[in-house]
Structure formats: C-alpha cells, structure tokens
Amino acid sequence: MPRVIFVTPDGTRTEVEGVAGDSVMATAIAHDIVGIVAECGGSMMCATCHCYVEDAWSARIGQRSDGEEEMLESAACEVRDTSRLSCQITLSSDLDGLVVHLPDAQT
Amino acid sequence: MKLIEDHLAIDPPEGVPVWDVDPYSESVLANPNPYYAALREQGPFAYIPRYAILACGRYDETKEVFSDHTRFVSSRGVGLNDFRHGKPWRPPSLILEADPPDHTRTRKVMARALSPKVVAGLREDFRIAAEAIVDRLLQMQGFEAVADLAEAFPVAVFPKAVGMLDVHARHLVDYGAMVFNGLGPDNALRRAAMARAPEIVPWITAACTRNRLTGDGLGAIIYEAADAGEIGHDEAAMLVRSFLSAGVDTTVTGIGSALWCLARNPEAFAALRADPALARPCFEEVLRYTSPVHTFARTADCNTEVAGVKIVEGTKIICALGSANMDPAKWDDPEVFRIDRRPAGHLAFGVGIHGCVGQNIARAELEVLLTVIAEKVAAIEPTGEAVWRPNNAIHALDRLPLRFRPN
Numbered sequence: 001m002p003r004v005i006f007v008t009p010d011g012t013r014t015e016v017e018g019v020a021g022d023s024v025m026a027t028a029i030a031h032d033i034v035g036i037v038a039e040c041g042g043s044m045m046c047a048t049c050h051c052y053v054e055d056a057w058s059a060r061i062g063q064r065s066d067g068e069e070e071m072l073e074s075a076a077c078e079v080r081d082t083s084r085l086s087c088q089i090t091l092s093s094d095l096d097g098l099v100v101h102l103p104d105a106q107t
Numbered sequence: 108m109k110l111i112e113d114h115l116a117i118d119p120p121e122g123v124p125v126w127d128v129d130p131y132s133e134s135v136l137a138n139p140n141p142y143y144a145a146l147r148e149q150g151p152f153a154y155i156p157r158y159a160i161l162a163c164g165r166y167d168e169t170k171e172v173f174s175d176h177t178r179f180v181s182s183r184g185v186g187l188n189d190f191r192h193g194k195p196w197r198p199p200s201l202i203l204e205a206d207p208p209d210h211t212r213t214r215k216v217m218a219r220a221l222s223p224k225v226v227a228g229l230r231e232d233f234r235i236a237a238e239a240i241v242d243r244l245l246q247m248q249g250f251e252a253v254a255d256l257a258e259a260f261p262v263a264v265f266p267k268a269v270g271m272l273d274v275h276a277r278h279l280v281d282y283g284a285m286v287f288n289g290l291g292p293d294n295a296l297r298r299a300a301m302a303r304a305p306e307i308v309p310w311i312t313a314a315c316t317r318n319r320l321t322g323d324g325l326g327a328i329i330y331e332a333a334d335a336g337e338i339g340h341d342e343a344a345m346l347v348r349s350f351l352s353a354g355v356d357t358t359v360t361g362i363g364s365a366l367w368c369l370a371r372n373p374e375a376f377a378a379l380r381a382d383p384a385l386a387r388p389c390f391e392e393v394l395r396y397t398s399p400v401h402t403f404a405r406t407a408d409c410n411t412e413v414a415g416v417k418i419v420e421g422t423k424i425i426c427a428l429g430s431a432n433m434d435p436a437k438w439d440d441p442e443v444f445r446i447d448r449r450p451a452g453h454l455a456f457g458v459g460i461h462g463c464v465g466q467n468i469a470r471a472e473l474e475v476l477l478t479v480i481a482e483k484v485a486a487i488e489p490t491g492e493a494v495w496r497p498n499n500a501i502h503a504l505d506r507l508p509l510r511f512r513p514n
Contacts, residue, residue: 029451029452038451039470040456040462040466040467041451041452041453041456041458041462042458042459042462043456043457043458043459043460043461043462043463043464043466044218044460045218045221045222045462045463045464045466045467046223046466046467047222047223066211066215067211067214067215067218070215070218070219070222071218071222073222073224074222074223074224
C-alpha cells in the first residue's frame with residue numbers, strides 16, 4: 001500500500017495509505033484531504049487538483065501527460081516546475097512515501 | 108454472425124439474468140427511477156433480449172465500464188449501433204466517438220478551447236444575459252420555463268461564445284436532441300429525429316465553417332489549432348460541430364432540471380438565497396439527481412470480465428448513468444435532493460478521458476444563472492404540471508410552467 005503525504009501551505013502533514021493504480025487525486029478525495037477539489041473527477045478538465053511534488057520525488061513520478069501542461073495554465077496558483085495535476089499521477093509501490101505539497105487555493 | 112440494431116447479437120453470459128424490458132420505451136424514458144431500481148436489483152449486469160445487449164446500473168460496474176476506454180471503446184459508437192458493422196447516420200464525432208490516439212489529439216484542442224481560463228472570460232457575458240432574462244420573467248405572471256428560460260439562456264450566450272454569425276435557436280436546440288435520440292434503437296423517437304436531419308444538418312454544417320465564425324470565439328481557437336497543424340481544417344469544422352451537438356441541448360436540459368429541483372424543494376431554494384455560493388454545489392446535486400445524459404453505451408473491444416461476468420468482444424453495454432447516480436450503495440438517501448451534498452464522483456459528466464469536455468462552461472452557465480435567480484427571485488412556484496420529453500439518451504423536460512415571485 002503506497003503511502004502519500006500531503007503537506008498544506010502551513011506545513012501540516014497528513015499521511016494516508018493509497019492503493020496502487022489509483023491516482024493521487026483519488027487518494028486525496030478518498031481521505032477527505034482539504035485542498036484537492038478535483039471538480040471534474042479526473043478528466044483533466046478543471047485544474048483543481050493541482051499539487052507541487054516534493055523535489056526529491058519529481059524525477060520519479062515521470063513526465064506530465066499530454067495536455068496536462070496546458071490545463072495547468074488554468075490553475076489558480078503559481079505553476080512551478082514541480083507542478084502536477086494529481087489526477088495524472090498513478091500510485092505504485094515505487095512511489096511509497098510520495099510527498100506532495102498543496103497550493104494556497106484551487107479555485 | 109447475427110446482428111441486432113447493427114451490433115453483434117450476443118447470448119446471455121453465464122450468471123447474468125435475462126430481463127425482458129425495453130429501456131427505450133416512452134414510459135421508462137418519462138419516469139426512469141423504477142427501471143433504474145429494478146436494473147440494480149438484477150445484479151451487476153442484466154441481459155436485455157430484445158436488443159441482445161448488457162445493461163448496467165450499479166455505481167461500481169457502471170463507472171468501471173464507462174471509464175475504461177481501453178476495454179470498452181467509444182469509436183464503435185456510444186449508442187446501440189456498432190460502427191464496425193453498421194454505417195453511422197452522420198460522420199462520427201472526432202471526440203465523442205473516437206479512441207486514443209486520435210481522441211488524444213482532438214481532445215487536447217477541445218480542452219484548450221473550453222479550459223477554466225477561457226471560460227472565466229465568458230462569465231461577465233453570462234451574467235448580463237442572465238440578468239436580462241430573469242428581469243423579464245419577473246415581470247410576467249407566469250412563464251413556461253423550458254422555452255422561456257432553459258432554452259433562452261444558452262441560446263443567448265453559447266452561440267456568441269462560440270463566435271457564430273448565424274443563430275437559429277430552434278435548429279441549435281433540436282440538433283442536440285436529434286443526435287441523442289440517434290443513440291437509441293430504431294424506435295419512433297429515433298425515426299422522428301432522423302426525419303428532421305435533412306432540414307437541420309445542412310444548416311449546422313454551414314454554420315460551423317470558418318467564414319461563419321468570428322475571430323475571437325471558441326470556434327476560432329479550434330481553427331487556430333488547424334492553422335498550427337495540430338488538426339486538419341476539415342477536422343476543425345467537425346469539432347465545432349461537436350460544440351453544437353453537445354453544448355446546447357444538454358445545458359438546456361440542465362437548466363430545466365435545476366429549476367424543477369428548486370421548484371419542488373422550496374427549502375433548498377431558501378438555502379440558495381441565503382447563500383448564493385451554494386449555486387455551484389447545487390448544480391452538482393442537480394446533475395446527480397436528474398442525470399441529463401441518462402444512458403450512453405460502450406462496446407467491448409476484447410474478451411474481458413467485470414464483476415465476475417465474462418463479456419465477449421463486440422458486446423454492447425448500455426451504462427445507465429442515471430441509475431448509478433441513484434445507487435443507494437454509493438449515495439445516502441439518493442432520492443433526497445440535498446443542495447449541499449457535494450456529490451463528488453457522480454457520473455453525469457462521465458469520468459476519465461471521455462469526461463464531458465464542456466463541463467467547465469456548463470458549470471459556469473449554471474452557476475451564474477442560479478446566482479442571479481437567487482439574488483432576484485423570492486420564490487419559484489410551479490403553476491402547472493411538469494412534463495418530461497422522452498429521448499433515447501437525454502432526460503429532459505418538455506414543459507415546466509413556473510412563476511418567479513419578486514423580492
């Protein structure tokens with residue numbers, strides 16, 4: 001069970017158990033993580049599941065999906081090199097302990 | 108190989124109940140909830156002999172079949188006809204009726220044109236139109252909400268957003284209804300819809316050409332992608348057509364259904380008036396509760412298994428989205444309309460790569476309109492019976508007599 005650690009802008013860390021094959025977004029919704037809205041439910045249409053992947057993990061989670069980069073332009077907060085739409089990150093045992101930072105706002 | 112409705116006539120898979128029902132009968136379409144409950148009762152799937160298809164209506168299996176685009180494809184049609192065996196009535200949609208990698212290319216262009224950023228720039232126009240329409244209705248003793256509001260608002264804002272120079276309100280609304288009726292079996296609804304094609308389709312096709320669009324609308328964004336070589340110019344015209352088939356009648360339906368929900372649930376409307384920020388969650392609950400698209404189909408593109416049921420390649424599966432959105436295994440008190448439920452995971456817009464590409468604009472139209480109504484209207488009162496209009500894929504009102512009581 002890959003664990004994911006969500007970090008709010010004030011530094012609060014919440015660790016949850018995810019399921020391999022699920023997205024980081026779905027994991028956040030299943031655990032009521034405030035700060036991931038995911039209005040479109042994972043269709044890469046809304047940019048309200050934006051997160052910043054901690055530097056150490058950035059290389060391991062791979063490239064942005066086709067179209068993800070453009071949809072990030074609609075994100076409510078600053079887009080950085082580590083920005084991802086969490087619906088496009090799929091959990092696996094390799095990502096056990098993944099740390100993602102939540103932006104100040106999603107809408 | 109035997110075909111029914113231009114798809115492979117499968118035998119009932121082992122363990123799947125045979126249920127002699129017509130999901131496309133006008134009585135089911137007018138009042139679908141008893142059919143949904145019975146469908147869920149059958150099990151994960153039911154075999155419907157008259158069409159030789161599977162139907163699913165429990166949340167988990169409906170979501171699995173509807174969103175797994177590798178096993179359950181859209182390029183063979185999202186209605187009962189399998190495009191591998193029968194000729195589609197119109198050139199298939201490049202986005203609704205397509206699979207990756209073709210779909211990935213067109214979806215990216217459509218998603219750009221309908222992104223939250225683009226939609227944010229339309230909201231002021233939406234508000235001006237909503238205020239004008241609601242102000243006019245407040246002067247009337249009563250009105251017919253389908254024509255006077257549900258149709259009037261999208262027809263006022265959507266063609267303008269697309270950049271259309273030609274606006275024919277009736278054709279715009281009826282084209283969507285026609286496309287959606289075309290997804291059903293060869294019944295009276297489909298035949299009546301097809302009979303109107305010679306009148307409507309040429310107008311739609313002409314209205315989608317570049318010289319009939321402004322240079323600053325959503326349509327222009329699509330044609331710019333063609334200039335950049337991302338898609339062909341012929342494809343651009345087809346994608347603009349998708350705005351019109353999927354962007355007018357669906358929103359008309361959503362608005363009518365939202366008004367119906369609020370008229371029947373005065374306490375919900377009172378809550379919305381007290382806190383207009385509930386407009387967006389209110390629309391999500393309207394979507395869950397009324398499922399404007401009630402049923403779309405998928406085609407199994409391989410031999411596979413879902414919930415222990417063996418499904419053979421070529422099987423048409425109708426996904427009753429309206430049933431999944433009412434499944435008590437997923438939702439507490441599903442038959443209660445709760446304005447603040449925030450029903451994340453409802454299937455009204457689908458989910459995954461085929462999730463509604465226009466959902467941002469639909470949400471913005473509804474949010475703005477419901478906010479304006481909440482600000483200006485004291486009560487929404489029914490003045491007659493609401494009548495539903497049967498359609499093979501859309502659950503829409505035909506008539507909704509209402510009165511707006513002013514503040």
